[in-house]
Amino acid sequence: MAGVSGEPKIRAIIADDEDLSRRLIREYLSGEPDFEIVAEAGNGFDTVKAVAEHRPDLLFLDIQMPKLDGFEVLELIGAEIAVVFVTAFDQYAMRAFDAAAVDYLLKPFDIERFRAALDRVRRASARVAPAAVAALKQAAHAPGQYAPRIVVKDGARVHIVPVSQIDYIEAQDDYVALHSGGKAYLKQQTISGMEASLDPSLFVRVHRSFIVNLERVAKIEPYTKDSRLAILSGGSQVPVSRAGYMRLKELMDSI
Amino acid sequence: MHPLLSNRNNLLLYLMAWAILGCMLGFYLGLAGRLSVGETVCVTVPVVVALAVVCLGAWYPCRVLPPGSTPVWKLIVNHLLAAICCSAIALIVAHVAVVACGGIFPRLSAHMKLAGPLLAGISVLFYLLSVAMHYALLAFESSRRAELLSREAELKALKAQVNPHFLFNSLNSISALTSIDPPKAREMCIRLSEFLRNSLRLGERLSIPFGEELMLAKTYLQVEQIRFGQRLCVREDVDPNCAECQIPPLLIQPLIENAIKHGIATMASGGEIAVKTRRSRDSVRVTIENPYDPEAPAAPRSGFGLLSVRSRLQARFGAAARLDIEIERDRYRVILSLPCQTGREAAKELPWPA
Numbered sequence: 159m160a161g162v163s164g165e166p167k168i169r170a171i172i173a174d175d176e177d178l179s180r181r182l183i184r185e186y187l188s189g190e191p192d193f194e195i196v197a198e199a200g201n202g203f204d205t206v207k208a209v210a211e212h213r214p215d216l217l218f219l220d221i222q223m224p225k226l227d228g229f230e231v232l233e234l235i236g237a238e239i240a241v242v243f244v245t246a247f248d249q250y251a252m253r254a255f256d257a258a259a260v261d262y263l264l265k266p267f268d269i270e271r272f273r274a275a276l277d278r279v280r281r282a283s284a285r286v287a288p289a290a291v292a293a294l295k296q297a298a299h300a301p302g303q304y305a306p307r308i309v310v311k312d313g314a315r316v317h318i319v320p321v322s323q324i325d326y327i328e329a330q331d332d333y334v335a336l337h338s339g340g341k342a343y344l345k346q347q348t349i350s351g352m353e354a355s356l357d358p359s360l361f362v363r364v365h366r367s368f369i370v371n372l373e374r375v376a377k378i379e380p381y382t383k384d385s386r387l388a389i390l391s392g393g394s395q396v397p398v399s400r401a402g403y404m405r406l407k408e409l410m411d412s413i
Numbered sequence: 414m415h416p417l418l419s420n421r422n423n424l425l426l427y428l429m430a431w432a433i434l435g436c437m438l439g440f441y442l443g444l445a446g447r448l449s450v451g452e453t454v455c456v457t458v459p460v461v462v463a464l465a466v467v468c469l470g471a472w473y474p475c476r477v478l479p480p481g482s483t484p485v486w487k488l489i490v491n492h493l494l495a496a497i498c499c500s501a502i503a504l505i506v507a508h509v510a511v512v513a514c515g516g517i518f519p520r521l522s523a524h525m526k527l528a529g530p531l532l533a534g535i536s537v538l539f540y541l542l543s544v545a546m547h548y549a550l551l552a553f554e555s556s557r558r559a560e561l562l563s564r565e566a567e568l569k570a571l572k573a574q575v576n577p578h579f580l581f582n583s584l585n586s587i588s589a590l591t592s593i594d595p596p597k598a599r600e601m602c603i604r605l606s607e608f609l610r611n612s613l614r615l616g617e618r619l620s621i622p623f624g625e626e627l628m629l630a631k632t633y634l635q636v637e638q639i640r641f642g643q644r645l646c647v648r649e650d651v652d653p654n655c656a657e658c659q660i661p662p663l664l665i666q667p668l669i670e671n672a673i674k675h676g677i678a679t680m681a682s683g684g685e686i687a688v689k690t691r692r693s694r695d696s697v698r699v700t701i702e703n704p705y706d707p708e709a710p711a712a713p714r715s716g717f718g719l720l721s722v723r724s725r726l727q728a729r730f731g732a733a734a735r736l737d738i739e740i741e742r743d744r745y746r747v748i749l750s751l752p753c754q755t756g757r758e759a760a761k762e763l764p765w766p767a
Contacts, residue, residue: 175644175678175681176582176585176586176640176641176642177642178585178586178589178590178593178640178642179585179586179589181589181593182585182588182589185589185592185593200681201681202710203681204681222678224678224679224680224681224706224709225681225706225709225710226710227710230710246577246578246581246582246585264581265581265582265584265585265588266581266584266585266587266588267585267588307708307710318708
């Protein structure tokens with residue numbers, strides 16, 4: 159049983175940009191012998207770094223933080239950690255928290271509520287599922303709005319790729335490669351998942367393995383009998399399937 | 414009060430229009446009566462002055478006879494009768510002028526007999542033109558008033574709104590402070606209460622002195638400074654001469670709120686908010702500057718702050734007020750300039766009672 163001395167402790171990281179908020183959680187946790195704080199972080203970058211370094215069991219995560227917000231942090235750290243959101247009231251995300259996180263604490267919260275969250279963590283085999291992360295990200299944006307940027311982890315580094323600067327996206331096994339200004343960023347996601355998170359009036363799935371930024375398309379040339387080739391303004395060439403061409407044409411005609 | 418008489422610019426425009434009409438009238442009278450230039454001037458000037466005054470009178474019948482709800486025959490009869498009176502007045506004035514100038518221009522009386530019918534006709538026409546103009550003016554005024562009223566109603570609904578995020582975050586800070594630093598917790602309670610009380614009190618009013626608005630923003634900053642600790646610095650450079658200018662309430666505080674939410678809160682190590690106010694002879698200029706992270710994750714924008722400030726500025730001051738935003742790499746600057754109205758002037762700008 160957790161909590162009995164000799165058992166490994168549940169190792170936690172507190173991520174919140176407000177010092178007072180972190181201190182409150184630290185104070186509440188000080189009465190819990192089976193929990194141990196291994197690190198604190200005051201912004202999104204530091205949180206991702208601390209998680210990579212300490213591999214904690216539990217993350218207390220604020221949503222609004224400098225550098226990266228809580229959702230982006232969640233996307234980058236993978237699904238191996240129990241997450242408890244700690245945030246002020248946010249009506250959009252509330253429902254999504256239910257689905258994705260072990261628990262969520264609405265500021266301000268008392269110690270009973272905090273202990274209830276810890277109980278859920280102790281019992282939790284529940285980890286954040288990747289699908290739930292996607293749902294959470296979508297819920298964080300109002301309907302009709304799409305994330306303006308994509309975060310990509312590259313070893314210990316984090317790249318922030320503004321969506322408007324993406325030329326095209328290519329599926330590569332379990333990853334997608336985001337091509338932007340001659341550079342490619344690998345992100346662990348399916349191309350369908352990627353397609354769903356992008357604004358459909360700007361990005362078109364032109365091929366089973368390719369999504370293209372409509373604003374980059376300079377011209378379209380015939381290639382084989384059934385397929386075409388999109389030439390992008392940067393010079394890159396992207397294959398366009400017959401179905402992809404129909405989608406592309408429909409979108410371009412509607413402009 | 415007649416709208417043309419209560420505004421100097423409008424009155425000037427009206428007089429200019431009459432100067433042109435006067436030249437036309439003189440030209441045609443001269444043509445019809447074969448008047449000399451001197452004779453024309455002698456008759457036309459007093460007639461035009463009289464017409465300009467009498468035509469202003471159309472305002473009153475126009476106001477009591479709204480075109481939508483008055484029977485057409487009543488409109489026609491009323492305005493036509495008034496137009497005939499107007500024409501009679503013009504003829505009487507012309508006659509008086511002819512008699513008065515008889516010594517200088519002995520043949521004027523005979524000449525004017527030729528031009529008399531023309532003068533009568535043109536006077537009727539001028540009066541009816543003035544009726545049309547007054548109806549247009551009334552329609553314009555009433556649409557402006559409706560817009561003002563609806564804006565004020567909208568504002569009333571928005572005013573009482575304190576950002577719930579701010580409230581919950583502040584309460585959380587107090588909750589943390591109760592065990593870490595109880596005196597500070599108490600101080601924050603008091604500052605927060607002060608802010609809430611004042612924003613409710615000031616929000617109810619249509620117009621408050623600039624100094625009070627600045628105090629409200631200051632209290633807000635004090636609360637946030639406890640929450641953000643070292644991350645939030647404030648530099649104030651306040652011109653005491655601005656204090657008595659009247660402004661709509663909650664104009665500065667939302668801008669400070671934005672500077673924190675989209676500025677300081679996006680910086681890992683925080684930064685400084687600089688508030689500067691300057692008074693020139695009849696205007697106030699407020700500059701709020703803060704650092705921000707251009708690559709920060711977009712904080713949820715309610716869009717309420719800036720939009721509401723802008724529309725309320727416009728409702729109150731029209732083109733006389735400006736809200737400019739300057740972005741320089743990682744610095745964000747909001748510049749607000751508005752006319753400084755004190756006491757009585759400000760009261761005049763308020764929407765009319767319905």
